[in-house]
Amino acid sequence: MSKKVLIVDDNENNLMLERDLLEVAGFEVWTAENAASGMALAWKEKPDVIIMDIRLSDMRGSAAAVMLRQDERTKETPIVFVTASVLAEGKAEIEPITNSGFIGKPINTRTFADEIRGYLRHD
Numbered sequence: 001m002s003k004k005v006l007i008v009d010d011n012e013n014n015l016m017l018e019r020d021l022l023e024v025a026g027f028e029v030w031t032a033e034n035a036a037s038g039m040a041l042a043w044k045e046k047p048d049v050i051i052m053d054i055r056l057s058d059m060r061g062s063a064a065a066v067m068l069r070q071d072e073r074t075k076e077t078p079i080v081f082v083t084a085s086v087l088a089e090g091k092a093e094i095e096p097i098t099n100s101g102f103i104g105k106p107i108n109t110r111t112f113a114d115e116i117r118g119y120l121r122h123d
Helices: 012-024 035-045 061-069 088-094 112-117
Strands: 004-008 028-032 049-052 079-083 100-104
Touching: 004 012, 004 035, 012 028, 012 112, 028 035, 035 049, 035 061, 049 061, 061 079, 061 088
Parallel strands: 004 028, 004 049, 049 079, 079 100
Antiparallel strands: none
C-alpha cells in the first residue's frame, strides 16, 4: 500500500516538482496551495506525512503546523518543512513543533523522496 503525502506550497513550480518526484517514487500525493486548504485536506485524508512551506499566502506554515498539532487527527503526523528559510531564525520558528523536520530549498531531486521516506513512521 502506498504512503500518503500532502504537500502544502503556494509556489506552483515547487508544488509540481515535489508532487512529481514523490509520485514517481510510489507515493499517493495530495496538494494544497495555502494553509487553510492544506489543513482541511490533512484532516480529511489523514496523510502519513505533511510537507509544508514556511511562507504561505494565508499564514505561516509554522502557525498551520501548530493548529495541526492541536487536532487529534493530525497531532502525530510528521511535518516536514521544505523552505528556503535556512537561517537560524527560520529553524527556531519550527524547532518547538514536535515530530517535524526540515529540508532546505532548493531540494535535491535525487534524494528528496528518500528524505521524505525517512520521516515516515514504520508501524
